[in-house]
Amino acid sequence: MEEKVSTEELDALFGDEESEEGQAAADPEPGEEGELTADDVAEPAVDDAGVASTNGRIVKSHDWGEKRRLSNDQIRTLNDMHDQFAKSYGPALGIALKREVMMTMEGEPKQISYGEYIGTLPNPTSLTRFVLPPLEGTAVLHLDLKLALAIVERVLGGRGDPVDDEDVRPATAIEEKVVQRVMGDLLQALRAAWIRVVDFDPTFTTSESIPYYLQLSQMADDIVIAVDFKVVVSDEFGVLLEGDLSICYPYILLQPIAASLKASQLFGSSSGASLSDEIRNGLEKVKAPIRCNLVRDKLRLQDLLEMEIGDVLTFRTNLEQAAEVVIGKTSVFWGRPGTLGRRYTVRVESFISPDDQSPSTLEDVAENVLQEGTGKSNTMEEE
Template sequence: MSEENISDDELTALFGDDEENDGGDGPPVEDSGGGSSPSEGELIKTHDWGEKRRLSTDQMRTLNDLHDQFAKSYGPALSISMKRQVDIRLSEEPRQTTYGEFVAALPNPTSLNRFVLPPLEGPAAINMDLALALPIIDRMLGGTGDAVEEDEIRSPTQIEERVLQRVLKSLLEALQTSWSKVIDVEPAFTTAESIPYYLQLTQLADDVVVVAEFDVAIRDEFGPILEGAKLSICYPYILLQPITAKLRSGSFASAGGMAINKDLRDSLEKVKVPLYGILVRDRLRMHDMLEMEVGDVLTFRTNLDEASEVVIGKNRVFWARPGVIGRRHALRVEAFINPEQSSPLELTADTNTDEVSPTDVSDEVEQVSSGGSFDVRMQ
């Protein structure tokens, strides 16, 4: 078999295009069209084999629910302190990272507060951007609490740190309430630093921590004052390790939901709502109203046998019979109002078959009666 030399043109024809497309790195990759290679515009998420993970997806979901509830409760508390509308929400789901990466991402200077959560052993940290901390301090000291420019950001003084920690006390209370769905803790501040590297939260920079980050926005009646400020909470994994078995989203949801419903029910029982009865309702021409004088009599086209409406808040709820108890006016509930029922209910003898005579029961509502129609005199 004779040997044949391959020319440069033939080599270029064989490999030139592939080398040009692939940059000359390695052999050409054949596209089989089987869908194994990503199409243009498809998002490919790379897997980092060096990523530090200790908690499962289910456990992280529990922490997400816990801190979402914390954000919803701490926002109103901070609003009361600042007398401004404060919105707090999770920037993203809590993430697992290393302590070194957490510290490296913090601004310098910042407001970094170390706290403990007994009976859990070990410290955690709360970081608040100075762009958020300084307006809060200014507001608490009687200022306007306006946003500060980037070149005006500075480390807080010792007095300002004391003022800020008084404000952050409500933060720990909200955090304690949220954690109570998993474990009862008693959080308390220990130290504060403005330079992140001075706060030694873990022994090694490679130690795993869980970080929950929040976006904070402050508004007044004229519009936004501050937007995009950051608040973050960092938990070392060694702190959470003893309670990993309790970090189950199902148990948190059931226990938390029952507690929330109970708190909501207890709060609603104390709410006062306006309640009033509409005895008559009619239309009046504007001409007649403009000529109305003291002593004029308004006659309504309403029969006393028709029920009165009982309104709670802004909703029509009951049909009721007007009357008196002793020297007080009263309304006796006869039926619920059907949303589709627009005309008053006729209060006949069949409305309440078990009706007791007012003479039989001393506190029974005495029915108001007249000759079938009535007048209302303006005095």
């Protein structure tokens, strides 16, 4: 006998299936692959210092609406700091290269994405990472490769002439070490420029010649602050070569101290160290050119034209007379020349001017040395 299912029975049958599926969706069976249960989510543990961590990893809150850029006022402060840095480091580099060096900023610091910054760098080039503890993270120093190779040649005894385009090549590991050693004063000058905000201890770490391998940031759209400089090296005949130099700070590196980048704090009357203190603290390793003028006299042009090898020059200066000690271009001391072993020596007797016997006089001399950038090595000359 044929059986028929009524409409009420069909509704009851489908209604039970839908309720079972809904219950299963609401209460999924735990332990299935790819699913996360409440037991799998561990609560962050907070230690005595108030630092939260989960499974050994530090947990930090993140505000997706946070503005991850510096303000215009903070950028102006960075501009003033790095302008001071350029003025102090240019002469210091000139002393190391025994050349006249002028270093100037190229516009204000720029806030761009990490991808944009990498796109502006030539390939190959000279890139050196450096850390700034206690700040967490890494910054990078970019140096024009032509300028870097010329610096290496100059330090190793050459003229330091500019390299032709066809001769540009990545620096070797030894050349990178030479550049880092010459640029050691750069880190100290940078520290002096930042000291009113944070006293970090900068140190070079590794070098790269290909920008793609730099990996300064994990994301191409992360914000970095790039500060560009122009370096001009001259000799007695004029400009020898020009090159670019830039420093790149990831925003995340400066974020903890961003609130301290205030012009009133850095350049106000209540600021901390003076310029002299910064020179002393940040540029202690810079060598000031010094010479001792043993004798000084005049020579007739006729005697000069008749001079031959083996002639003896006589001077009216007494050997017991004090010699003039010149630092940079400033005559500072009277000294007594002598010898110590195989080396010439000068014992400082007094200031040339009795009114100059104060520590501030030596601070002024130090500042003048940085501004002059005479590029002379430490020698003792006879005139």
